[in-house]
Amino acid sequence: MSSKTSTETPTDQNTHLSVSRGLAGWLTQHATSLAFSCYQSGQLFLVGVLPNGSVSFNQQKFSRAMGLCWQPAGRLYLGALDQVWRLENMLRPGELGNQHFDRVLVPRNAQTTGDVDIHELGVDRDGHVVFVNTRYSCLATLDPRHSFRPLWKPPFISRLAPEDRCHLNGLAMADGAPRYVTAVSRSDVVDGWRERRNEGGLLIDVTSNAIVTDQLSMPHSPRIAGDGSVVLLDSGWGRICRVDPASGTRQTIAFCPGFLRGMALHDGFAIVTVSKPRNGTFSGLALDTELADRDAVPWCGVLIVDLATGDIVEWIRLEGFITELFDVAAMPGVRCPMALGPGTLEMQNTISFEPLA
Known part of the structure; x- marks a missing residue:
């Protein structure tokens, strides 16, 4: 991990952002920008x-900002407290926003779901949003009349109820369809997963209902790598792991100093969010012991990890009021994005339209 920072930026309520010396160079070399969410303060960071x-940081308020899904055409989906937001790039080719920004993401639609505790999001081959409905222990999509339309539930969940039984949380899409999910346990009672945080975490194949492995601790964010393996966060151990979907065997890639929740894969790197403990979050987890054994304190921030070596090559660190992050998305081909926030004066005064033919 680099020891020097090149930027320190104040955010709301006495939180400071600092970055590793090489972050700007890494983003430029790998032709990407990043989005990450903070549900604690309800913010989207670009x-x-x-x-x-x-390094540029742009932040906007979205209540309980959680799951993110970036679409190459210039669309960002964001799961929030009781809505799924769709943000669109308003710029025409060659235009810049405020002389610097090559994408200006404007909230154009908010589908109301109610508080179903939306975690991760994906988009299927028909352009429909698929999201993890954690409160009802299922995968769901948006519905024009109802809060959601259920698509799939784990085989051990006996019925859909607002009870967060197994803490279904992570989603990996493949070929335009849901392929893998993660859950903290196979509990089928209200909040039953809370008593199973240290073991029994699941990676499930949605297409077959098969449990690939149940040897994880509070797993999150499964992602399919180029070789077909599944890279996921074994959060209770503080590890990024690679799982063989055929055998269920897993290999540790790296240890990260914090509670892992979100991940994006890009150019052979894992970009992950880490958080500090909340109300004894680490209590009883191996992560607590791992940190003590390494004489380490937990971070809140974004880490960029080389999947080949396990090295943390660059980072963003938040210190102060914000102590927890959720998801992160890579935005390939975007150099410097900004967003507008709902309800802001800037949003009210920003009008765009296609001219008459």
Whole structure:
């Protein structure tokens, strides 16, 4: 891990952002920018590189900002407290926002779901949003009349109830369809997963209902790597792991100093969010012991990990009021994005339209 920072930026309520010395260069070299969410403060952060080579942070408020899904056409989906937001890039080719930003993401639609504790999001081959409905222990999609339309539930869940029974949380899409999910346990009673945080975490194949492995601790964010393996967060251990979907065997890639919740894969790297403990979150988990054995304190931030070596090559760190993050998305081909926030004066005064033919 690099020891020097190149930027320190104040955020709301006395939180400071600092970055590793090479972050701007890494983002430029790998032709991407980042989005990450904080449900604690209800914020969406966009990270890019300004023309002068410094790191840009843009932040907007979205109540309980959680799951993120970036679409190459310039669309960002965001799961929030009781809505799924769709943000669209308003710029035409060659345009810049405020002289610097090559994407300006504007909230154009908010589908109301009610508080179903939306975690991760994906988009299927027909362009429909698929989301993890954690409160009802299922995968769901948006419905024009109802809060949601259920698509799938784990085989051990006897019925859909607002009880967060197994803490279904992570979603991996493949070929435009849900393929793998993670859950903290196979509990089928209200909040039953809370008593199973340290063992019994699941990776499930949605297409076959098969449990690939149940040897995880509070797993999150399954992602399918280029070789067909599943890279996921074994959060109770503080590890990024690779799982063979055929055998269920797992290999540790890296240890990260914090509670892992969100991950994006890009160019052979894992980009992950880490959080500090909340109300004894680490109590009883191996992560607590791992941190003590390494004489380490937990971070809140974003880490970029080389999947080949397990090295943490770059980072963003938040210190102060914000102590927990949720998801992160890579935005390939975007150099410096910004967003507008709902209900802001800037949003009210930003009008765009296609001219008459």
